[in-house]
Amino acid sequence: MxxxxxxxxxxxxxxxxxxxxxxxxxxxxxxxxxxxxxxxxxxxxxxxxxxxxxxxxxxxxxxxxxxxxxxxxxxxxxxxxxxxxxxxxxxxxxxxxxxxxxxxxxxxxxxxxxxxxxxxxxxxxxxxxxxxxxxxxxxxxxxxxxxxxxxxxxxxxxxxxxxxxxxxxxxxxxxxxxxxxxxxxxxxxxxxxxxxxxxxxxxxxxxxxxxxxxxxxxxxxxxxxxxxxxxxxxxxxxxxxxxxxxxxxxxxxxxxxxxxxxxEGRAGGPEPLTVRRLRPDEAEVFWALRLRGLKEHPEAFGASLEEDAVRPMDVVRARMVGDSQVVLGAFDGGRLVGVAGLRQGPELKSAHKAWVWGMYVLPEARSRGVGRRLLTGAIEEGRKMAGVERILLSVSVGNKAAQHLYRALGFRTYGVEPAALKIGGTYIDEELMCLPL
Incomplete structure (x- = not known):
């Protein structure tokens, strides 16, 4: 009993x-x-x-x-x-x-x-x-x-x-x-x-x-x-x-x-996510999100908050135009919740490669597949760039969520750079990954 x-x-x-x-x-x-x-x-x-x-x-x-x-x-x-x-x-x-x-x-x-x-x-x-x-x-x-x-x-x-x-x-x-x-x-x-x-x-x-x-x-x-x-x-x-x-x-x-x-009967959920190219007139909101990423996760970026915080907006806008580079934004309704950049190699001998850079998603949006949508969009943009045959990226060793995402989309490791970044007295290794197109 x-x-x-x-x-x-x-x-x-x-x-x-x-x-x-x-x-x-x-x-x-x-x-x-x-x-x-x-x-x-x-x-x-x-x-x-x-x-x-x-x-x-x-x-x-x-x-x-x-x-x-x-x-x-x-x-x-x-x-x-x-x-x-x-x-x-x-x-x-x-x-x-x-x-x-x-x-x-x-x-x-x-x-x-x-x-x-x-x-x-x-x-x-x-x-x-x-x-x-x-x-x-x-x-x-x-x-x-x-x-x-x-x-x-x-x-x-x-x-x-x-x-x-x-x-x-x-x-x-x-x-x-x-x-x-x-x-x-x-x-x-x-x-x-x-x-x-x-x-x-x-x-x-x-x-x-x-x-x-x-x-x-x-x-x-x-x-x-x-x-x-x-x-x-x-x-x-x-x-x-x-x-x-x-x-x-x-x-x-x-x-x-x-x-x-x-x-409460409000199960409609958030507005649909959309991913598109960012326009130069959206440089300020893009850069604010990037600076937040640099502040919260300095180990995930090659750039530093100190340098990017004083970067002129004209330089930022220049990264958002042209056939060989693009910045993608993920929008939850009208709110920017994630970004990722892609740039083609600038020299003749590197023009067959494009690099993913600056990928960041707000914490509250990470459970909705935003990172996958951004990276998929970057891959599609890479296929449109004349002469690009492969897409490269780097990820901090130990960032398991990002490593899992990249591998799921076909990226493969081709090396590890020891002490790729130094933040204060801490060294961070980076895994180097490649996706043949």
Whole structure:
């Protein structure tokens, strides 16, 4: 017989879990004081009760605790659970326990007890761990009616000046599944971080959403004026949770927000992508995109941001005209999201070759095949150039996504140039590739 599921603190996430489990025929006991959630829970078949009554019924049950530390109830809940021990216990914590940690974060990253926002969660974890709790440290939760999408539509989103750092997120339905996995397979006393596969800056997600919805970008404000959860640069690893069988249905914000848009009946998606030659009067927007690529990925280009930032526009426009060179642009509606250049060898003995240069696609457009469309277009342009027999390009060794794309389109490696680029004190090897036409 399946033990009952007792949910202490049925807020946004646990209400979603309770409704799904109750509809599946599970005996669910949910403690909440929210009248709107109470109605949804009872309609689904869950039993709604007070926290005190729920705590008296936890013997042998599977229990999930989601009461926030600022409620001041952790000690009382832990003492009650010690008197009425559950068969399995999961405590919902937060990646906020890592305080100001930046970069890659996992379960072994030191917590930051001096942080006021982290201290409450750390103290709560310490109360439930001796009871055999599985602790889930959860990244920023989003889902229906609770996301950047909802805030964007309400005009409440602000972008940080300078772009901001990476933020880890988790769709509420993937969190619900993580709780199920933790209840079934989680190791008592262990920590598991819950996040999707792709941390991304707020600017990237908002830009993608604005393009989908046809909205202008929100205003920019100083980074320090935003909530602390938006000021860091943190990539939360979900590797340990995957080891016990969890997989996200929405591995990144593109999949997650697409599902939210579909749920709202706006599944038409973005405007069709188009790839065409850029005109000289589009030099400024082209160069702005190129400079962004040089800034974000200096290792991927032979050119440098310092040099190209001061290059005259007349020189840029000159690269965009003529029969022996072309700059292609990929447009998402009216927005330029990717570029690639192709130039034929200038001398008589090199005129049978053309080189791909400056290929760059905005991060939010990379899941839509933009790079493939640009490179395919460049190959077609090369076939039109008089006398061109082969197309050459170089790619930084280790850039697996680009290497896979180039090979898929027929490029083959003919050599590797060691230390082809030097950025500061770092040397970068380049793989040399060729496509016979």
């Amino acid at each position: 399946t033990p009952p599921l007792v949910l202490l603190g049925s807020g946004y996430t646990l209400t979603r879990l309770a409704v799904a489990e109750a509809r599946a025929g599970r005996d669910v006991l949910a403690a909440t004081r929210d009248s709107a959630r109470r109605e949804a829970l009872e309609r689904a078949g869950a039993r709604v009760t007070s926290l005190d009554e729920a705590l008296s019924l936890t013997d042998g049950a599977r229990v999930v605790v989601s009461v926030p530390p600022d409620a001041g109830l952790d000690s009382r809940i832990a003492e009650a659970l010690a008197r009425h021990p559950p068969s399995r216990l999961v405590y919902l914590s937060s990646t906020g326990v890592y305080g100001g940690a930046r970069g890659l974060v996992d379960e072994d990253t030191p917590v930051e007890p001096t942080s006021p926002t982290a201290r409450g969660r750390i103290d709560a974890e310490s109360r439930f761990l001796p009871l055999g709790a599985v602790v889930l440290r959860i990244a920023g939760i989003y889902g229906p009616e609770r996301s950047t999408l909802a805030r964007l539509q309400a005009g409440a989103v602000r972008l940080p000046e300078g772009g901001g750092g990476r933020i880890s997120r988790i769709h509420v339905d993937d969190l619900v599944e993580a709780i199920r996995v933790a209840l079934q397979w989680g190791e008592p006393g262990a920590f598991y971080c819950v996040a999707d596969d792709r941390p991304a800056p707020q600017e990237e997600t908002v830009t993608w959403l604005c393009a989908r919805l046809g909205l202008p970008l929100p205003p920019r404000v100083p980074l320090e004026s935003l909530h602390e959860s938006l000021r860091g640069d943190r990539a939360v690893s979900n590797a340990r949770l995957k080891e016990v069988g969890w997989r996200p249905r929405y591995p990144d914000y593109v999949a997650g927000f697409t599902a939210l848009l579909e749920a």
